[in-house]
Amino acid sequence: MKKSAKKIEFGDFQTPLQLARDVARTLADFDISPTSIIEPTCGRGAFLLASAEVFKSAQTIVGCEIDESHFKYAANSVENVSKNCNFDLMLGDFFLVDWKERLRKLPGPRLIIGNPPWVTSSQLGSINSLNLPQKSNFQKMRGIDAITGKSNFDIAEFIVSCLIDCLTSTGDALAMLVKSTVARRIVRSRWLNQNDCFEFRIIQFDTKAHFNISADGCVLIARKSQDGCDRICRVSDLDNPLETSNSMSVFDDRLVANMDALENTAPTLLLFPPAHALKWRSGVKHDCSKILELRRDDVGRLTNGLGELVDVEDAYRFPLMKGSDVANGKASNISKEIIVPQFKPGQPTGQLKSEAPKLFKYLENYEYLFAKRKSSIYRQKDRFSIFGVGEYTFSPWKIAICSLYKRLGFRLIGPYQQKPVVFDDTVYFLSCDTRIQAELLHELFVSEFATNFLNAFIFWDAKRPITTEILGLLDIQKLADLVWSHDQNKRQKIDSLNLGVTQPVLF
Numbered sequence: 210m211k212k213s214a215k216k217i218e219f220g221d222f223q224t225p226l227q228l229a230r231d232v233a234r235t236l237a238d239f240d241i242s243p244t245s246i247i248e249p250t251c252g253r254g255a256f257l258l259a260s261a262e263v264f265k266s267a268q269t270i271v272g273c274e275i276d277e278s279h280f281k282y283a284a285n286s287v288e289n290v291s292k293n294c295n296f297d298l299m300l301g302d303f304f305l306v307d308w309k310e311r312l313r314k315l316p317g318p319r320l321i322i323g324n325p326p327w328v329t330s331s332q333l334g335s336i337n338s339l340n341l342p343q344k345s346n347f348q349k350m351r352g353i354d355a356i357t358g359k360s361n362f363d364i365a366e367f368i369v370s371c372l373i374d375c376l377t378s379t380g381d382a383l384a385m386l387v388k389s390t391v392a393r394r395i396v397r398s399r400w401l402n403q404n405d406c407f408e409f410r411i412i413q414f415d416t417k418a419h420f421n422i423s424a425d426g427c428v429l430i431a432r433k434s435q436d437g438c439d440r441i442c443r444v445s446d447l448d449n450p451l452e453t454s455n456s457m458s459v460f461d462d463r464l465v466a467n468m469d470a471l472e473n474t475a476p477t478l479l480l481f482p483p484a485h486a487l488k489w490r491s492g493v494k495h496d497c498s499k500i501l502e503l504r505r506d507d508v509g510r511l512t513n514g515l516g517e518l519v520d521v522e523d524a525y526r527f528p529l530m531k532g533s534d535v536a537n538g539k540a541s542n543i544s545k546e547i548i549v550p551q552f553k554p555g556q557p558t559g560q561l562k563s564e565a566p567k568l569f570k571y572l573e574n575y576e577y578l579f580a581k582r583k584s585s586i587y588r589q590k591d592r593f594s595i596f597g598v599g600e601y602t603f604s605p606w607k608i609a610i611c612s613l614y615k616r617l618g619f620r621l622i623g624p625y626q627q628k629p630v631v632f633d634d635t636v637y638f639l640s641c642d643t644r645i646q647a648e649l650l651h652e653l654f655v656s657e658f659a660t661n662f663l664n665a666f667i668f669w670d671a672k673r674p675i676t677t678e679i680l681g682l683l684d685i686q687k688l689a690d691l692v693w694s695h696d697q698n699k700r701q702k703i704d705s706l707n708l709g710v711t712q713p714v715l716f
Contacts, residue, residue: 229259243320254283318380325365392429406438414447425670471665483684492632495595521568528625532611532635604640606647
């Protein structure tokens with residue numbers, strides 16, 4: 210197996226010894242003092258060594274590793290440790306061990322510690338790996354979610370969820386390095402789907418510095434609760450773990466990102482599902498930017514991503530704002546255009562041969578690039594298909610926000626050179642027919658009420674922190690009543706909104 214494939218298969222990000230020491234010392238600061246320590250995916254043994262150094266109460270330290278070279282390295286490392294405790298290392302597959310029975314035989318209190326694989330089930334499937342758990346719907350997904358890909362899960366999520374079930378006695382604890390998104394899913398699942406109670410804490414650390422990856426990571430700490438479930442997960446930083454920077458909780462079965470923001474949110478907004486929700490749309494998805502996205506040079510010529518001059522019919526070209534343009538407010542001088550070969554989903558593009566012959570010939574010249582698009586959404590679709598397009602795409606006025614940036618930035622976007630502006634698929638937007646509609650909605654979404662509400666539910670460390678699901682939680686009618694409590698005229702205009710989930714915003 211190639212090294213890169215092997216790294217994917219085992220999610221092989223070895224823990225630096227200093228990071229393992231910092232984590233162990235933090236656990237000691239939280240009064241975790243185990244008699245037995247277990248590292249179920251021990252790799253080269255950083256947590257074995259750190260645990261031996263930090264936890265003076267430890268009598269037995271157990272390690273398990275599937276990779277033989279890592280196992281040998283770990284075994285050699287612990288041989289040099291001078292400590293009055295027993296190391297019990299085994300070469301084996303995590304998924305073939307009965308961990309609940311294994312831990313039951315160890316004296317408590319017990320600590321499960323480590324760094325499980327940072328890899329998803331779909332990544333393993335792509336290389337035909339057998340290093341997977343048996344198929345099960347442990348996330349309790351609906352059938353449609355499984356079909357659309359939401360059932361793809363991180364292997365670490367499965368591993369940690371199984372190990373939490375092994376914490377059976379007061380004093381037992383778990384501390385695992387995982388992606389922050391994985392930690393949140395685990396916390397929410399335990400709170401909502403399990404009858405037992407655990408205390409959770411999240412300690413964030415710099416994954417770029419330690420693993421040279423961009424995904425946000427943390428130490429997820431779980432302890433068997435002694436005093437019932439308060440459903441509060443405190444968040445802090447590894448540099449100052451005892452100081453809480455934020456607190457997560459649940460509200461109406463939803464995970465709350467920021468309890469302080471929730472407390473500053475008007476209670477009337479916290480009613481789910483919202484009775485008056487607006488339909489947020491995504492920009493165009495095409496996965497062929499070198500051909501469909503154009504740039505205008507200083508003398509007005511259009512070039513594609515291959516550096517070639519492009520001359521196609523004007524009716525199929527529109528001003529383009531990408532997510533970064535929206536986030537940075539660059540709407541006054543748009544230099545990019547996008548070719549839109551379909552004006553509604555599933556529309557055949559064969560008619561372009563007669564209606565727009567230059568465009569049709571241009572697209573045919575690059576048919577091989579369209580054929581290379583990997584997403585399954587293009588299968589059995591028109592060869593030049595795009596997605597995220599409909600009547601809403603061509604509304605003249607829009608309220609837009611970039612989903613990727615770590616801040617709220619709602620922009621009012623109007624026509625550019627008498628054409629509607631089109632966005633890429635990192636942008637979510639509301640479509641409006643008139644400027645006054647857009648101005649009123651923009652005023653609502655930049656209000657303090659809306660800001661507090663959205664900040665309560667947005668996890669800013671997520672890869673795409675702003676989602677249509679979160680934006681759709683906001684009841685526009687209740688928001689208008691709060692923002693314009695003394696302006697009956699504006700409230701009446703919002704009263705007449707067409708709030709159908711598939712229609713553009715209309716007054």
